[in-house]
Amino acid sequence: MNSEIILDLGxxxxxxxxxxxxxxxxxxYFYRLKVLIERNTGLVSLKTLVPxxxxxxxxxxxxxxxxxxxxxHFKATAEKLNIEYAPQSVLEIGSNDGAFLKNWNTxxxxxxxxxxxxxxxxxxxxYRTLNSFWNQTTAKELDKKYELIYSAxxxxxxxxxxxxxxxxxxxxxxxxxxxxxxxxxxxxxxxxSYDQIYDEHAHxxxxxxxxxxxxxxxxxVIRVEELDIHGGSNRVYISHADxxxxxxxxxxxxxxxxxxxxxxxxxxxxxxxxxxxRSKKTLYDKMHEFKKQGHKxxxxxxxxxxxxxxxxxxxxxxxxxxxxxxxxxxIGKYSPGMHIPVTNCSSGIPEDxxxxxxxxxxxxxxxxxxxxxxxxRGGIFITHVPEVREIKCTK
Ligand code: TMP
Numbered sequence: 001m002n003s004e005i006i007l008d009l010g011x012x013x014x015x016x017x018x019x020x021x022x023x024x025x026x027x028x029y030f031y032r033l034k035v036l037i038e039r040n041t042g043l044v045s046l047k048t049l050v051p052x053x054x055x056x057x058x059x060x061x062x063x064x065x066x067x068x069x070x071x072x073h074f075k076a077t078a079e080k081l082n083i084e085y086a087p088q089s090v091l092e093i094g095s096n097d098g099a100f101l102k103n104w105n106t107x108x109x110x111x112x113x114x115x116x117x118x119x120x121x122x123x124x125x126x127y128r129t130l131n132s133f134w135n136q137t138t139a140k141e142l143d144k145k146y147e148l149i150y151s152a153x154x155x156x157x158x159x160x161x162x163x164x165x166x167x168x169x170x171x172x173x174x175x176x177x178x179x180x181x182x183x184x185x186x187x188x189x190x191x192x193s194y195d196q197i198y199d200e201h202a203h204x205x206x207x208x209x210x211x212x213x214x215x216x217x218x219x220x221v222i223r224v225e226e227l228d229i230h231g232g233s234n235r236v237y238i239s240h241a242d243x244x245x246x247x248x249x250x251x252x253x254x255x256x257x258x259x260x261x262x263x264x265x266x267x268x269x270x271x272x273x274x275x276x277x278r279s280k281k282t283l284y285d286k287m288h289e290f291k292k293q294g295h296k297x298x299x300x301x302x303x304x305x306x307x308x309x310x311x312x313x314x315x316x317x318x319x320x321x322x323x324x325x326x327x328x329x330x331i332g333k334y335s336p337g338m339h340i341p342v343t344n345c346s347s348g349i350p351e352d353x354x355x356x357x358x359x360x361x362x363x364x365x366x367x368x369x370x371x372x373x374x375x376x377r378g379g380i381f382i383t384h385v386p387e388v389r390e391i392k393c394t395k
Pocket of ligand 1: 362
């Protein structure tokens with residue numbers, strides 16, 4: 001065997017597939033969520049890959065612009081890349097609702113987006129958007145070279161990475177740069193944030209594995225930046241192997257950190273499953289104890305991550321009255337697998353709620369600031385990252 005299973009998160013539904021009505025539960029798609037590491041490359045991937053068409057289609061609900069944190073992040077990233085590279089041609093892969101793309105002139109920026117609802121938005125804003133998955137066929141259709149290619153939280157979705165990097169090779173200009181941002185395996189293990197794992201995240205990357213993949217397509221990693229975004233991501237800069245870009249010190253530094261932390265081998269990751277299982281038991285016990293004490297409990301943020309947590313830990317409508325979320329396409333629906341109703345939260349957490357699980361723990365700062373009244377009246381946020389803990393008013 002060329003790979004080894006490192007974690008089993010049980011039976012899981014499509015993390016972003018919210019049910020419009022409970023009658024849809026009869027035909028809901030489930031699969032077994034196991035995670036493996038490839039021995040040769042250190043690439044961490046899902047054992048069972050869910051067909052992309054089941055996840056990324058015209059019903060896709062995740063909006064990049066859904067939080068202030070992400071809007072600011074994409075604007076700042078575009079400004080930074082513009083200052084550093086002043087690109088005359090930009091391609092975004094996985095442009096969602098245009099949160100990054102909007103920061104570039106329509107005359108220089110194109111994009112590729114498989115979800116028709118989003119491709120329509122950016123096309124109508126004047127950006128040439130191909131409504132396709134990223135692969136060699138799509139690259140041929142673009143028929144152009146780009147000085148900057150950007151892709152956030154998209155490469156980790158792509159099943160055939162050899163094809164995806166091969167496609168990059170064919171459209172990246174000779175001294176161009178590919179910048180990808182994806183959840184960091186190192187941070188996930190460090191923070192025990194196992195809920196980064198769900199159907200869309202076919203891979204959780206180490207820089208070690210990315211560099212091996214890039215090299216096998218005649219590319220190489222030239223720089224790495226750690227980001228707090230999405231609970232801990234890496235921004236990885238990649239160029240042609242023979243480009244004039246120097247390989248920055250940050251690459252060797254990150255490779256060293258990953259080696260020391262053991263995230264590049266099954267042996268190094270041997271404690272992860274035990275830590276995850278301990279987190280599950282602690283969270284389960286805590287939420288049941290709160291319920292027994294008569295608390296009114298909700299979840300904050302109908303995230304893909306919370307789909308993994310609720311289905312893995314067996315937390316459903318017996319614990320949560322509902323989930324609140326600002327995303328219009330999620331409101332009025334039911335969470336995947338556990339079928340917890342999702343409601344609007346424009347006026348904040350209702351007065352009678354005493355406990356709120358942070359489904360969107362990666363936006364802890366933004367949410368805690370926004371919901372200060374909840375905390376001031378004695379409300380408690382619960383998160384499981386990096387360990388199961390309470391967030392209370394400190395005043
Ligand atoms: P993500 O963790 O996958 O980025 O999803 C965040 C979800 O949380 C998204 O559905 C929007 C929701 N959300 C709120 O409802 N209110 C908030 O204040 C924030 C920051 C996010």
